[in-house]
Amino acid sequence: MDFALPMGELAALLAMLLAGGLVMGLLAGLLGIGGGGIMVPILYELFSAIGVDEAVLMHLCVGTSLAVIMPTSLRSFYSHRARGAVDMAVIRSMALPVVAGVAIGTLVARYSSTTILTAIWAGAATMMSLKMFFGRAHWKLGDQIPGNPGRAFYGLFIGALSTLMSIGGGAFVTMMMTLYGRPMHQAVGTSSGFGPMIAIPGTLGFVWAGWGVAGLPPGSLGYVSLLSVAIIVPVSVLAAPLGVRLAHGISRRRLELCFAAFLALVAARFFWTMV
Numbered sequence: 001m002d003f004a005l006p007m008g009e010l011a012a013l014l015a016m017l018l019a020g021g022l023v024m025g026l027l028a029g030l031l032g033i034g035g036g037g038i039m040v041p042i043l044y045e046l047f048s049a050i051g052v053d054e055a056v057l058m059h060l061c062v063g064t065s066l067a068v069i070m071p072t073s074l075r076s077f078y079s080h081r082a083r084g085a086v087d088m089a090v091i092r093s094m095a096l097p098v099v100a101g102v103a104i105g106t107l108v109a110r111y112s113s114t115t116i117l118t119a120i121w122a123g124a125a126t127m128m129s130l131k132m133f134f135g136r137a138h139w140k141l142g143d144q145i146p147g148n149p150g151r152a153f154y155g156l157f158i159g160a161l162s163t164l165m166s167i168g169g170g171a172f173v174t175m176m177m178t179l180y181g182r183p184m185h186q187a188v189g190t191s192s193g194f195g196p197m198i199a200i201p202g203t204l205g206f207v208w209a210g211w212g213v214a215g216l217p218p219g220s221l222g223y224v225s226l227l228s229v230a231i232i233v234p235v236s237v238l239a240a241p242l243g244v245r246l247a248h249g250i251s252r253r254r255l256e257l258c259f260a261a262f263l264a265l266v267a268a269r270f271f272w273t274m275v
Helices: 007-031 036-049 057-082 088-110 114-134 150-165 170-179 184-192 194-209 226-247 253-273
Strands: none
Touching (some): 007 057, 007 226, 036 057, 036 114, 036 226, 036 253, 057 114, 057 150, 057 194, 057 226, 088 150, 114 150, 114 253, 150 170, 170 184, 170 194
């Protein structure tokens, strides 16, 4: 398989990766999400353009995106914690179930085809998009976040689905906390703490799952493209604190709607590829 590209196309692809890293870093800080909702579609187009085998295409996108969000999610978490916006008790109470969910998600990914993995991503993205479109800040289920076993099962769900989507789990944690009366800034800050505990074991899991698999581009370690990580990470890490500052100073509704529209379009595009 030939992965060589003309210089013009290579420059365009590099620019796409840099732009994606910038947007991902901003979203990680602003919304408390890991950024996979942005990076997976970008990487999908990139890896398709250079001829990555369809059998490993989505696996490589998800694994690489998980590796990218490791430093970004850490930077976002430390920035929110410095502002006193993180509820460490919630993080500690859900840490083990979330990591267990990551292990489940990794196993599902290893034994799933690209079509199945794409369908899972597109279906979850559609649900997230609908929630962002129609969700309302005043929706509330109660005044206290439920304890175990409900919290543990929700942690398993967050870990497994976030790994398969290559997101930091922020959307699910933010939704849970706001539905139980927590302030939005605290919900976003706390959700950022789940990014590292999903991204780090998730990345290692995708390295293991893709070890020795044929059809991967040069510079890959399992289902992780180290070249893409090296290009995207510095930009996203630098952009994350800016997103945090924006999160504490502006209304988020318009951005949520734009991101919801983006997710809906990407989900439709992925569903189209499976027809």
